[in-house]
Amino acid sequence: MNCSRPIHATFDGRALQHNYRVARQYAPGARIWAVIKANAYGHGLWRAVDALRSEADGFAVLEPETGAALREAGIEQPILLLEGVFSTRDWRLAREHRLTAVAHCDEQLAMLAADWRSEAPLSLYIKINSGMNRLGFSGAEMAALRQRLTELPGAGLTYMTHFADADGARGVQEQCRRFHELIGDWRGPVSLGNSAAILRHPEGHGDWVRPGVMLYGGSPFSDVSAEKFDLRPVMSLESRLIGIQHLQAGDRVGYGGNFVAEKDMRIGIVACGYADGYPRHAGTGTPIAVCGVRTRLVGRISMDMLTCDVTEIPAAQLGAPVTLWGQGEGGYIPADQVAAAAGTICYELFCAVAPRVPVDMRA
Numbered sequence: 001m002n003c004s005r006p007i008h009a010t011f012d013g014r015a016l017q018h019n020y021r022v023a024r025q026y027a028p029g030a031r032i033w034a035v036i037k038a039n040a041y042g043h044g045l046w047r048a049v050d051a052l053r054s055e056a057d058g059f060a061v062l063e064p065e066t067g068a069a070l071r072e073a074g075i076e077q078p079i080l081l082l083e084g085v086f087s088t089r090d091w092r093l094a095r096e097h098r099l100t101a102v103a104h105c106d107e108q109l110a111m112l113a114a115d116w117r118s119e120a121p122l123s124l125y126i127k128i129n130s131g132m133n134r135l136g137f138s139g140a141e142m143a144a145l146r147q148r149l150t151e152l153p154g155a156g157l158t159y160m161t162h163f164a165d166a167d168g169a170r171g172v173q174e175q176c177r178r179f180h181e182l183i184g185d186w187r188g189p190v191s192l193g194n195s196a197a198i199l200r201h202p203e204g205h206g207d208w209v210r211p212g213v214m215l216y217g218g219s220p221f222s223d224v225s226a227e228k229f230d231l232r233p234v235m236s237l238e239s240r241l242i243g244i245q246h247l248q249a250g251d252r253v254g255y256g257g258n259f260v261a262e263k264d265m266r267i268g269i270v271a272c273g274y275a276d277g278y279p280r281h282a283g284t285g286t287p288i289a290v291c292g293v294r295t296r297l298v299g300r301i302s303m304d305m306l307t308c309d310v311t312e313i314p315a316a317q318l319g320a321p322v323t324l325w326g327q328g329e330g331g332y333i334p335a336d337q338v339a340a341a342a343g344t345i346c347y348e349l350f351c352a353v354a355p356r357v358p359v360d361m362r363a
Contacts, residue, residue, distance in 0.1 A: 006240035007271050009353055010328065011043060012362040013051035015217060015232035020055050022230055023211040026198050030205045033060040033080055033191070035212040042350035043216055043235050044359060049075065060210055064090040064099065071097040080125065083135070084108050091115060095122060102127050102160065104135040106148060113151040121154030125191065130161040130179040139182055158189045163204060166196035167220045172204035196220035199229055218346040219336050226336060233335065235350055236326025240319050241290070243269035244310070253307050254299030259284050267298065268310040270322050275303045277353040278324060282342035289323040289331025291315040325349065
C-alpha cells in the first residue's frame with residue numbers, strides 16, 4: 001500500500017558496498033563475514049544481500065531458516081549461523097543447505113554427533129569463552145571439547161571468540177591472550193574481530209572478521225565518529241514539516257508540557273514518532289536537520305509526531321524537508337549523535353524502524 005504520509009527511510013546500497021571495502025582496508029589479511037542478522041540491522045535482509053552479493057566473502061545470520069532462504073535464492077558464499085542450531089531439525093536444515101554452524105556448548109555438539117555423516121562433513125565454528133561470559137566453551141570444558149570433536153570426523157573447524165570491550169579501555173589484549181591459551185597449539189583458522197576490533201585492534205582480526213554496525217555506517221566507538229573511519233550512512237530517515245506553531249515566551253510544548261519556550265519561538269511539527277521507531281526517550285536537544293540546517297528537538301516524542309525548533313530557519317515552512325538521521329534532503333545528521341543524545345546506540349535506532357515506514361532505494 002502506498003502511503004502519502006511524508007516519512008520514509010532511504011537505503012543506499014553503494015554506501016553499504018563502500019563500508020564493506022573500508023572493512024577490507026582495515027583487515028587486509030582477513031576474509032570477511034558480512035553480518036546481516038536482525039534483518040541486516042533493520043536495513044532489510046534482501047536489500048543488503050543484493051548490495052553485497054558480489055562483494056562478500058560470506059554472510060553471517062542468526063536463524064537456520066534465513067540461511068536456507070539465502071541458499072535457495074542462489075547465494076553460493078559460505079553462510080555462518082552465529083548461534084548455531086537449536087534443534088535436530090535445524091541441524092538437518094544446516095546440513096542440507098551447507099551452512100556453517102557455530103557450536104558454543106556440548107549439547108549442540110552432541111546433537112551434531114548423533115547425526116554426523118563423515119561422508120559429507122560440514123564446517124563448524126567452535127566458540128570459545130575468552131571473557132565475554134555469554135556463550136562459548138570455558139577453560140574447564142576444553143578437554144571434554146577436544147574429546148567430543150573426535151566424534152565429528154572430517155569437520156572443517158574454525159575457532160572463534162567474541163570481544164566484550166573492543167570499543168572500550170580494556171581493549172582485546174587480555175581476551176586474545178586467553179583465547180590463544182585455551183586453543184593451545186591449534187594452527188587452523190580463527191575468527192576474532194568485530195567492528196571495533198577491525199578498526200582499532202589489528203591483533204584482534206584473525207583469519208575471518210565479522211563486521212556488523214560499521215557496514216551500516218555506524219561507529220562502534222562513543223569517542224570517534226563514523227566519518228573519521230570514512231564510513232557512510234546506509235539508512236537515512238526523513239520526513240517533512242506538517243505544521244508550524246508560533247510560541248510566546250512561557251508557552252509549553254507537547255505532552256506534559258516539559259519544554260517551556262524561553263523566548264518567542266517557531267516550532268515545527270514533524271511527521272515522525274515512536275510508532276515509526278524514533279526513540280521516545282529522545283529529549284530536548286537531540287539533533288535534527290530542517291532545510292539543511294541543524295537544529296534540535298524540543299518537548300516529548302509523540303506516537304506519530306515530534307517537534308523541533310525552527311526559530312532561526314526562515315525557510316522552514318509547511319512541507320519543508322527534515323532529516324531525522326543520515327544523509328537526506330533536510331541535511332546530514334549522524335545516527336550516532338541521535339543515539340547518544342537519546343542515551344542509546346545506533347544499532348537500536350536502525351533495528352527499531354517500524355514496518356509502516358516505507359523504504360526508498362537510493363540510486
